[in-house]
Amino acid sequence: MIAVDALTLSRGERVLFRDLSLSLAAGEAVALTGANGAGKTSLLRAVAGFIRPDAGSIAFADADPAEARAKHIHWLGHLDGLKGGRRAREELEFQARWLGADATGIAAAVDVLALEPLLDLEVRQLSAGQRRRLAFARLIAVQRPIWLLDEPFAPLDARWRGALGLLMQAHIDKGGAILAAVHDPLPVASRAVDIGAGR
């Protein structure tokens, strides 16, 4: 699904890594590991098209990069894109519908992530874990095969870490792919790539 070839990324004057290559196939989850500042988030952002690499290429199967980013990628970064002053329902509706979800998909996401009691609250009233679940809902509401996740479990309690792990496994079982930057082990990962090792 994704082929990263000889990628070199830098932030300002600092080179994060050179000549990094990796591939991500359908039905596979890859954990990006490495120390803080190694470039895990930057690699994810480069795959999502937010950062232009210094060298190398990122190719998507069956789609040019622009089409892949518009139709095939889900992004869940440190920042969840939620507006604190708006109600959870409004934000979920916007995030999911912007990415192409319909009412059925949104209802399914609300059900799976037990969001109903939260929907009438303002986002600023939610805990970090509840915000993460709300942001995760768009991944359930609309099907996109490639999930790019940055520390997906960070603010979650044990129960919801387990639940999101099951949702990730279901995504992989359906032929999806996950590339996730993690510090803790990713339960669904078929392999790990140490970003710092290639420097």
Added chain:
Amino acid sequence: MSALTILWRRELALAWSGGGGPLLACGFFLCLTVLVPLAAGGDPAGLRPMAGGVAWLALALSSTLSLERLFERDLEDGALDLIALGPAPLELVVIAKAKAQWLAVGVPLAVTAPVAAITLGLPPEQAPLVALSALIGALGFALTGALGAALALGSKRGGLLIAVVVLPLFIPPVVFGAGALERAVNGLSPLPALAFLTAYVLFAAVVTPFAGAAAIRNAQG
């Protein structure tokens, strides 16, 4: 509902939430039009010749107030990343946001403009022309303002930077808009000035999406 309509409705909701941005802009507009006569000595006869110009200057300044909200908050909270992965290219996103800015702020300002202009001494019969020209000019302000907001993304003191970037770009619509009013007051047709004002808006509509989208991509990196 198309994706851009979804974005556009969200922008309108954001503009009206959290303190009523449009009302703030209209209040600022009216305050300026009250302050200027006081600062000029309160002589209506002396103020009348420059009423159109003052009204347009106040309109331009009021249009800059909520520009920082346009892209900066979405960059700060990560919403811009989500928007960039949506079905619409960033160029159309910029247009949608500028259009929402015009509807949320520009149109209320254009509705307020005749009141302000008449307060400054413009003949009441010019009110429809004031509203029409302000409506066209506010669209230009929204488009150029969106470009300035995109260019200032990620900078510290972005609001100040936006004002410094966009105010020079607001000079042509202020000149054309005030010129239209002056011509009408002097019994001449305002159409040539309105045509120049419209040309400015069309130019901004062509340049802003591409330059604004490039600035957003640069800020995201």
